[in-house]
Amino acid sequence: MIQETISREAARRYYDRLGAYQDWAGRFEGRAKTRALILLTPPPGCRVLNVGVGTGKEHAHIAAAVAPDGLAVGLDVSPVMLRLTRTRTGTPVCLGDARQLPYASASFDCLYAAYVLDLLPALDLPDLLHDFRRVLVPGGRLVLVTLTEGVDRTSRALIALWKLLYAISPEGCGGCRPLQLTGLVRQAGFRLARREVVVQWGVPSEIIVAENRG
Helix, strand or coil: CCCCCCCHHHHHHHHHHHHHHHHHHHHHHHHHHHHHHHHHCCCCCCEEEEECCCCCHHHHHHHHHHCCCCEEEEEECCHHHHHHHHHHHCCCEEECCCCCCCCCCCCEEEEEEECCHHHCCHHHHHHHHHHHHHHEEEEEEEEEEEECCCCCHHHHHHHHHHHHHHHHCCHHHCCCCCCCCHHHHHHCCEEEEEEEEEEECCEEEEEEEEEECC
């Protein structure tokens, strides 16, 4: 696993510049996100925290699923992404770091984070996952989506090339590098319910579904 990535400020600048153009990543990430949202399946009335809302496209689906009595809260490090999400969804959003969640314990029934952990230093991930567990109720559902290692010839070749580019310029890759999260999720006290890898145009994405054992 690549240990280091770009700083929080570098990530903020990158995604502020990217803005709504991040929707273009759907051609590589769309299938994995769609599958993850199906696996999340928040019922009406559910309280969901979306860590790293991006442009709010997926957050709109979450907000619609939990309506009319539920709560969909979005958190992101990028003010531009938060403005886009607020415009698209009208839901409450918060400027903040995934590693320091500004919420009380057991505040949410579900937590969703897509292409966020692969932007963070490896040493921060155990504490981050413990904090994800803290804000979930006992039995709460965690759904994660990240770039991962290749599973076939095409995806392995693409990830090998990505790692070469990352070594030259992590910021040019948006700080995103492949992870494998199964072990870390279990070590944080979650019960692993499901793991899938979705490949779209050669890009492999890992989907993790886990339950807070309380």
